[in-house]
Amino acid sequence: MVSGSRQIPAAPGPASSVADAGGAGSAGQSAEGEDRLPATQPFVEIRNLRKSYARGAIPVLKGVGDTMSKTDRLVILGPSGGGKSTLLRCVMGLETIDSGAITLDGRNYIECLSNGRTFVDRTVQRQVGMVFQHYTLFPHLTVLGNLILAPVKRNGEKKGAAIARAEALLSRFGLISKLKSYPSQLSGGQKQRVAIARALMLEPKLMLFDEVTSALDPELIAEVESMISELAEGGMPMMIVTHDMGFAKNIATKVLFCADGVVMESGDPETFFAAPKIKRTRDFLASILRGTKV
Numbered sequence: 001m002v003s004g005s006r007q008i009p010a011a012p013g014p015a016s017s018v019a020d021a022g023g024a025g026s027a028g029q030s031a032e033g034e035d036r037l038p039a040t041q042p043f044v045e046i047r048n049l050r051k052s053y054a055r056g057a058i059p060v061l062k063g064v065g066d067t068m069s070k071t072d073r074l075v076i077l078g079p080s081g082g083g084k085s086t087l088l089r090c091v092m093g094l095e096t097i098d099s100g101a102i103t104l105d106g107r108n109y110i111e112c113l114s115n116g117r118t119f120v121d122r123t124v125q126r127q128v129g130m131v132f133q134h135y136t137l138f139p140h141l142t143v144l145g146n147l148i149l150a151p152v153k154r155n156g157e158k159k160g161a162a163i164a165r166a167e168a169l170l171s172r173f174g175l176i177s178k179l180k181s182y183p184s185q186l187s188g189g190q191k192q193r194v195a196i197a198r199a200l201m202l203e204p205k206l207m208l209f210d211e212v213t214s215a216l217d218p219e220l221i222a223e224v225e226s227m228i229s230e231l232a233e234g235g236m237p238m239m240i241v242t243h244d245m246g247f248a249k250n251i252a253t254k255v256l257f258c259a260d261g262v263v264m265e266s267g268d269p270e271t272f273f274a275a276p277k278i279k280r281t282r283d284f285l286a287s288i289l290r291g292t293k294v
């Protein structure tokens with residue numbers, strides 16, 4: 001449990017009102033950035049997550065629970081409206097929750113307190129990066145400006161150091177020639193890659209990708225997926241929501257099938273795609289193969 005002295009509960013409401021933990025960790029926890037867990041321990045543990053968007057409304061998440069290890073790439077699949085984005089937004093600490101808890105790398109990260117309020121440890125939250133379906137770059141800033149904004153303004157990093165890191169990242173991902181470009185001068189694929197690079201500037205321990213290629217023209221999808229694959233090969237733990245089954249099969253180490261606000265099935269990708277256990281999963285995969293919108 002989160003100790004009372006560290007709880008600074010916030011009123012239920014939009015993400016901006018979620019609690020600031022003041023940077024403290026649980027007793028016995030090591031400093032930020034250290035390796036914390038034996039490989040066998042879950043890196044992320046989600047317990048009994050319930051979430052509704054309005055008081056008295058039907059919950060969108062109805063007791064979601066699962067784990068991922070530090071070496072996992074967890075792919076979340078499921079029909080439209082099943083709660084995939086909501087789940088990722090909860091893991092990002094952007095939503096209040098009605099019950100449950102999330103731990104990250106052994107730390108209590110998010111918890112529904114006994115008074116119904118949502119606790120989010122902001123120190124842990126800074127270790128999570130998220131990229132959304134629609135580009136969220138600042139249009140008035142260059143690529144470089146987008147990348148260094150949070151490290152310099154929020155984290156107090158020296159501008160020169162942030163620029164050097166940004167240049168290294170952009171070189172690594174083939175975007176260095178776009179350093180001085182504005183988002184309006186980039187292709188959709190380039191915008192998404194810059195958005196990913198911007199998230200990486202904050203050196204996350206966990207990356208969340210919510211349908212980052214679904215707004216792209218088909219010829220631009222591969223460049224974004226290959227950037228994510230490169231990150232995966234480098235050992236970045238990630239949760240990915242995608243409707244691209246080829247990409248899902250390639251990148252997943254674990255698949256979670258989420259529908260009607262619950263985890264219907266989860267497991268290794270080989271079993272999931274070749275021999276799904278439940279009819280709902282089989283129907284979903286069949287509808288995807290037929291190209292039917294679900």
Ligand SMILES: Nc1ncnc2c1ncn2[C@@H]1O[C@H](COP(=O)(O)OP(=O)(O)OP(=O)(O)O)[C@@H](O)[C@H]1O
Nearest residue numbers: 053054060078079080081082083084085086087211
């Ligand atoms: N901000 C919101 N306010 C109210 N209801 C919401 C909000 N966001 C999502 N919902 C509802 O929550 C349910 C789950 O939505 P969510 O976006 O999590 O689904 P999804 O699985 O990501 O779907 P898709 O595959 O279409 O992206 C839907 O019924 C949706 O209408």
Ligand SMILES: [Mg+2]
Nearest residue numbers: 084085086211
């Ligand atoms: Mg979604």
